Amino acid sequence: MTRSIGARAFVLSLVILAIFLAAWHVAVGSGGGGGGQVVDPEYAKLVGAAAATGGQTPMPGPIDVGKAIWKHLSDPFYVRGTNDMGIGIQLAYSLVRVLIGFGIAVAVAVPLGFLIGMSPLIYRALDPFIQVMKPISPLAWMPLALYTIKDSSLSSIFVIFICSLWPMLINTAFGVASVRKDWLNVARTLEVGPVRKAFTVILPAAAPTILTGMRISVGIAWLVIVAAEMLVGGTGIGYFVWNQWNNLSLTDIITAILLIGLVGMVLDQILARLTRLVTYPE
Amino acid sequence: MARSYISIEGIARRFPAPEGGRTTIFEDLWFAMERGEFVCVIGHSGCGKTTVLNILAGLDETSEGAVIIDGKAIEGPSLDRAVIFQSHGLLPWRTVLGNVSYAVSSKWRDWPKARVEEHARKAIATVGLTGAEMKKPAQLSGGMKQRVGIARALSIEPKIMLMDEPFSALDALTRGTLQDEVRGICRNTGQTVFMITHDVDEAIYLADKIVLMTNGPDARIAEIVANPLPADRSRNEVHKHPAYYPVRNHIIDFLVARSRSFTEELAQPGRVWNRRAPPIVTPGAPDAAPPLVRAV
Numbered sequence: 001m002t003r004s005i006g007a008r009a010f011v012l013s014l015v016i017l018a019i020f021l022a023a024w025h026v027a028v029g030s031g032g033g034g035g036g037q038v039v040d041p042e043y044a045k046l047v048g049a050a051a052a053t054g055g056q057t058p059m060p061g062p063i064d065v066g067k068a069i070w071k072h073l074s075d076p077f078y079v080r081g082t083n084d085m086g087i088g089i090q091l092a093y094s095l096v097r098v099l100i101g102f103g104i105a106v107a108v109a110v111p112l113g114f115l116i117g118m119s120p121l122i123y124r125a126l127d128p129f130i131q132v133m134k135p136i137s138p139l140a141w142m143p144l145a146l147y148t149i150k151d152s153s154l155s156s157i158f159v160i161f162i163c164s165l166w167p168m169l170i171n172t173a174f175g176v177a178s179v180r181k182d183w184l185n186v187a188r189t190l191e192v193g194p195v196r197k198a199f200t201v202i203l204p205a206a207a208p209t210i211l212t213g214m215r216i217s218v219g220i221a222w223l224v225i226v227a228a229e230m231l232v233g234g235t236g237i238g239y240f241v242w243n244q245w246n247n248l249s250l251t252d253i254i255t256a257i258l259l260i261g262l263v264g265m266v267l268d269q270i271l272a273r274l275t276r277l278v279t280y281p282e
Numbered sequence: 283m284a285r286s287y288i289s290i291e292g293i294a295r296r297f298p299a300p301e302g303g304r305t306t307i308f309e310d311l312w313f314a315m316e317r318g319e320f321v322c323v324i325g326h327s328g329c330g331k332t333t334v335l336n337i338l339a340g341l342d343e344t345s346e347g348a349v350i351i352d353g354k355a356i357e358g359p360s361l362d363r364a365v366i367f368q369s370h371g372l373l374p375w376r377t378v379l380g381n382v383s384y385a386v387s388s389k390w391r392d393w394p395k396a397r398v399e400e401h402a403r404k405a406i407a408t409v410g411l412t413g414a415e416m417k418k419p420a421q422l423s424g425g426m427k428q429r430v431g432i433a434r435a436l437s438i439e440p441k442i443m444l445m446d447e448p449f450s451a452l453d454a455l456t457r458g459t460l461q462d463e464v465r466g467i468c469r470n471t472g473q474t475v476f477m478i479t480h481d482v483d484e485a486i487y488l489a490d491k492i493v494l495m496t497n498g499p500d501a502r503i504a505e506i507v508a509n510p511l512p513a514d515r516s517r518n519e520v521h522k523h524p525a526y527y528p529v530r531n532h533i534i535d536f537l538v539a540r541s542r543s544f545t546e547e548l549a550q551p552g553r554v555w556n557r558r559a560p561p562i563v564t565p566g567a568p569d570a571a572p573p574l575v576r577a578v
């Protein structure tokens with residue numbers, strides 16, 4: 001047994017997956033058909049009659065979900081009307097919103113964070129605002145955004161912007177403020193001007209911290225977009241999940257959940273790669 | 283009298299004290315250096331050596347007094363004064379060549395890239411690092427990093443080199459080699475050097491003058507030791523010189539006892555000491571009695 005730990009971990013992952021799927025299969029097969037669940041009338045009012053009685057539709061097993069995934073992935077980009085689009089299209093809507101909101105946040109947070117990090121005065125002056133804004137759930141901005149922007153898609157983008165802003169702002173300011181004194185002194189003794197110093201010393205020195213902030217931001221943005229789209233509806237993977245709940249299509253919901261996880265992982269991995277690119281060993 | 287090349291004139295540095303008020307690290311400090319001189323400063327940790335060096339570099343400001351170099355008061359850092367940092371101060375995301383080129387392109391801003399690199403490579407070759415140009419600092423040993431720092435300082439062809447304990451983190455063998463190289467380079471290029479060190483033998487081997495600083499706060503320049511060793515000295519011969527041990531003993535004596543009790547020493551009757559012109563002593567010289575004897 002001289003295989004690497006990576007290979008052994010992979011085998012173990014497969015075993016865990018197999019056990020999980022088997023347990024799921026058995027649990028659904030024996031318990032799901034039990035039927036006769038009592039429907040709470042309050043609950044029925046809340047979700048509508050169809051969904052409430054839907055409590056009696058059996059929980060799908062892994063094979064049902066597998067079929068659904070296959071169905072979705074074999075034709076992900078069809079459009080058959082506003083309420084019937086391929087899951088790939090819905091994911092693309094969400095991704096585009098996240099990328100636009102996140103992109104605007106980068107364009108604001110990095111220069112502003114630079115300013116805050118370089119000036120102890122501005123740091124202190126803006127700190128109370130940042131401390132208050134940071135813990136606000138981004139969805140709390142939604143009504144205000146809908147009222148002022150009057151467009152559901154733009155409002156989701158705004159919410160993404162707001163939630164991506166803080167981690168990047170704070171990390172950029174922190175990274176810029178904690179650049180080693182030695183490196184700044186090198187620039188000073190070489191009579192390097194402020195702009196050149198910003199690009200040749202401060203930016204590369206703070207880049208790993210800034211990229212870490214971006215990674216946190218993109219993770220939060222992807223969490224928030226699903227909730228935002230459930231709220232405003234129309235398009236996007238969040239809306240898809242909500243729509244399938246109204247259609248009582250649990251297999252579609254589980255498929256969407258898996259895809260949301262996968263896309264989130266890919267986004268995170270991209271940022272992790274970029275962070276590694278700019279990280280320097282000391 | 284004409285002013286010296288570097289003239290430290292009554293400088294003071296005070297920091298806000300943690301318990302309120304201000305601590306005086308040193309005040310009314312006077313010292314002069316001539317062009318081409320190699321000066322080492324010796325004193326215990328915390329006495330203010332780095333502060334003096336940072337003031338000379340223009341990285342720190344005086345609370346009082348001024349430093350005049352070549353007739354002009356220092357106002358901030360200058361490319362004429364290169365600093366070799368104790369912790370080498372290399373930019374870790376740049377290669378060896380990148381670090382040196384950064385300095386070269388800062389000095390000659392209109393040079394094309396090829397010319398900058400060629401000049402940088404020459405400086406790297408001077409410190410014996412040819413072949414390591416594309417390495418990052420993290421891939422280098424401590425001695426090699428310090429060499430890059432020296433190459434970077436040399437590459438901008440400064441008039442003055444300021445070194446803060448440049449070799450203190452190195453093993454004895456590497457330290458010896460680097461001392462030889464720095465001494466050779468500085469003599470060949472006629473550098474004026476201000477260097478801080480903890481190592482008495484290093485000071486005796488390298489310096490023309492050795493400045494002895496008392497313990498802080500309120501540190502003073504107690505004496506300046508004029509090194510009696512010939513300018514043409516070799517590492518393996520210095521300890522055979524008749525003045526070597528008197529000089530060494532004098533400095534060690536200062537570090538062990540007099541640096542702490544210097545104010546009491548001054549209080550003794552008949553002891554004369556002038557802040558503006560600290561005494562220049564030459565231990566081991568036949569005509570000069572050591573000041574300790576004279577003082578008692």
Ligand SMILES: Nc1ncnc2c1ncn2[C@@H]1O[C@H](COP(=O)(O)OP(=O)(O)O)[C@@H](O)[C@H]1O
Pocket residue numbers: 297298307325326327328329330331332333334498
């Ligand atoms: N920025 C600062 N604020 C307050 N005290 C300082 C500061 N920099 C240095 N000091 C104090 O000044 C004294 C001299 O420091 P330094 O010049 O680094 O000493 P040395 O290099 O001789 O070891 C020390 O006691 C140190 O604590």
Ligand SMILES: [Mg+2]
Pocket residue numbers: 331332446
């Ligand atoms: Mg020091």
